[in-house]
Amino acid sequence: MNEHGPVVYAGPQEPTGICYRLVMWEAGALPESSLAEWQSARKDLLAAMRDAGIKGARGKLAGLEKELRELNCRVIEGPLATCPRRALTCTRANALAAFLAREAGVLGFRLGACSVEVLLQAGEDCDPQAKQESWKQSVEGMEWSAESLCEALMPADAVRLLAEYRAADTLHESAVEDEAAAALESTPFRHVTVLAHEAVDALLPAEGRVLVDATLGGGGHSELMLQAGAEVWGIDQDPAARAAAKRRLAAYGDKLHVVAGNFRNAVALLQERGVQAVDGLLADIGISSPQVDCAERGFSFLNEGPLDMRMNPAAERSAADIVNTAAESELADILWQYGEERASRAIARRIVQERSKAPITTTTQLADIIATVLPRKGKQHPATRSFQALRIAVNDELGALEDLLHTGLSLLRSGGRFAVITFHSLEDRAVKRFFEQVTRPEIDRPEWPAPRPNPDYAAKLVFRKPITASEAELSANPRSRSAKLRVIEKL
Numbered sequence: 001m002n003e004h005g006p007v008v009y010a011g012p013q014e015p016t017g018i019c020y021r022l023v024m025w026e027a028g029a030l031p032e033s034s035l036a037e038w039q040s041a042r043k044d045l046l047a048a049m050r051d052a053g054i055k056g057a058r059g060k061l062a063g064l065e066k067e068l069r070e071l072n073c074r075v076i077e078g079p080l081a082t083c084p085r086r087a088l089t090c091t092r093a094n095a096l097a098a099f100l101a102r103e104a105g106v107l108g109f110r111l112g113a114c115s116v117e118v119l120l121q122a123g124e125d126c127d128p129q130a131k132q133e134s135w136k137q138s139v140e141g142m143e144w145s146a147e148s149l150c151e152a153l154m155p156a157d158a159v160r161l162l163a164e165y166r167a168a169d170t171l172h173e174s175a176v177e178d179e180a181a182a183a184l185e186s187t188p189f190r191h192v193t194v195l196a197h198e199a200v201d202a203l204l205p206a207e208g209r210v211l212v213d214a215t216l217g218g219g220g221h222s223e224l225m226l227q228a229g230a231e232v233w234g235i236d237q238d239p240a241a242r243a244a245a246k247r248r249l250a251a252y253g254d255k256l257h258v259v260a261g262n263f264r265n266a267v268a269l270l271q272e273r274g275v276q277a278v279d280g281l282l283a284d285i286g287i288s289s290p291q292v293d294c295a296e297r298g299f300s301f302l303n304e305g306p307l308d309m310r311m312n313p314a315a316e317r318s319a320a321d322i323v324n325t326a327a328e329s330e331l332a333d334i335l336w337q338y339g340e341e342r343a344s345r346a347i348a349r350r351i352v353q354e355r356s357k358a359p360i361t362t363t364t365q366l367a368d369i370i371a372t373v374l375p376r377k378g379k380q381h382p383a384t385r386s387f388q389a390l391r392i393a394v395n396d397e398l399g400a401l402e403d404l405l406h407t408g409l410s411l412l413r414s415g416g417r418f419a420v421i422t423f424h425s426l427e428d429r430a431v432k433r434f435f436e437q438v439t440r441p442e443i444d445r446p447e448w449p450a451p452r453p454n455p456d457y458a459a460k461l462v463f464r465k466p467i468t469a470s471e472a473e474l475s476a477n478p479r480s481r482s483a484k485l486r487v488i489e490k491l
């Protein structure tokens with residue numbers, strides 16, 4: 001238990017194949033005598049299991065496995081469950097929870113009074129004990145017992161354990177956000193809003209109007225909407241962004257509703273909260289400056305950090321997972337399709353060569369590998385396009401955008417506005433194509449004798465051409481250089 005109650009978390013990923021249940025605990029939490037009894041009885045049982053395994057004595061093995069589970073439960077987990085509350089969960093539970101929720105392969109976890117139990121998916125090169133050791137290092141000021149428990153689970157048992165976590169999932173978004181909010185004390189969230197007035201004014205914000213900011217970020221656009229009197233539903237998949245926006249916009253009280261989730265599910269997220277129709281929806285696609293600047297998030301090759309790139313730290317696949325496990329052809333396709341990288345095949349080949357020697361785990365390691373294939377020309381770092389491509393793949397950014405485009409209009413009342421800001425041609429192409437598709441009253445084909453009514457016709461263009469940043473904005477914020485705003489209005 002901690003101040004928030006028992007912390008239990010279950011991610012969205014389902015167990016596939018073998019998983020591990022790992023338990024680690026605070027040094028001194030268990031009496032020395034229990035530990036000694038456990039170590040000696042466990043040693044004997046493991047030796048007997050090895051012999052039974054060699055002899056192929058399956059029935060005996062199953063019995064010994066059961067005995068081992070009972071031993072673990074009686075000597076370790078029993079005393080851990082009754083151990084008085086200690087420093088770990090009082091002060092560090094959220095730090096560890098936030099860390100674990102970002103860890104690749106973690107399906108869920110449960111924090112006890114002075115212990116942590118984690119359900120880990122066994123990947124190809126997964127070394128659960130090494131993982132456990134690195135988690136122990138992740139929480140500063142924490143002293144862990146050198147002993148820990150590592151138990152392989154059959155798929156059905158993993159499914160059962162995850163279901164238990166799901167039933168008790170209390171690591172409500174707030175626990176992760178609390179951690180992010182604490183981090184804001186040391187590193188404030190600084191993101192300069194792009195096309196701020198242009199985008200917000202296009203949604204005609206006013207008292208009595210309900211608007212959705214599908215990419216809340218640091219809350220720059222939302223703030224202008226709130227200042228104009230609108231009620232705002234702000235969605236973001238990043239707990240750090242939500243924490244920053246809540247803090248910045250606290251003065252607007254219940255005019256702002258912050259929603260955790262992916263905007264591709266905007267309709268469901270809002271309907272679950274009783275919102276059926278709104279007057280405007282804005283999406284300012286892409287990542288925020290703090291996401292890029294924080295080395296820990298692994299978006300930038302300029303700072304050494306874990307190769308992560310997940311906007312939602314609880315998402316299934318990090319950049320390291322893709323780089324270390326995707327087939328060479330898949331890697332090449334990602335670099336080509338999302339980064340328009342002409343050397344995609346050569347880079348993919350080199351990545352596969354390098355990862356066969358050792359896993360590629362950091363941003364700078366990957367950037368250096370790419371630089372051996374592509375010599376630096378001009379100002380741009382050779383890894384720029386590959387990093388963009390991986391980021392888009394990790395977050396399925398184009399898929400999420402397509403889903404938002406295809407569902408967003410259904411949320412709008414008649415006369416409601418839909419505005420999207422994009423930062424690169426792949427995104428802008430998707431928005432332009434979709435907006436054309438729904439704003440054309442008729443469609444024509446060479447083989448048709450006459451144009452026919454367009455069944456998708458549902459909106460009109462608010463601006464014929466995309467809005468781009470003014471000279472003043474360009475000189476104040478170079479990031480606005482590639483921004484394009486397109487807006488439609490529902491009929």
Ligand SMILES: C[S@@+](CC[C@H](N)C(=O)[O-])C[C@H]1O[C@@H](n2cnc3c(N)ncnc32)[C@H](O)[C@@H]1O
Pocket residue numbers: 191192193194214215216217218219220221222235236237238241261262263264284285286287288311400
């Ligand atoms: C460019 S920033 C938005 C900045 C914001 N408009 C402001 O002025 O502060 C984009 C934000 O959208 C979030 N985001 C990107 N894709 C998302 C998705 N599919 N679902 C939910 N949030 C997403 C990112 O986490 C990031 O915080």
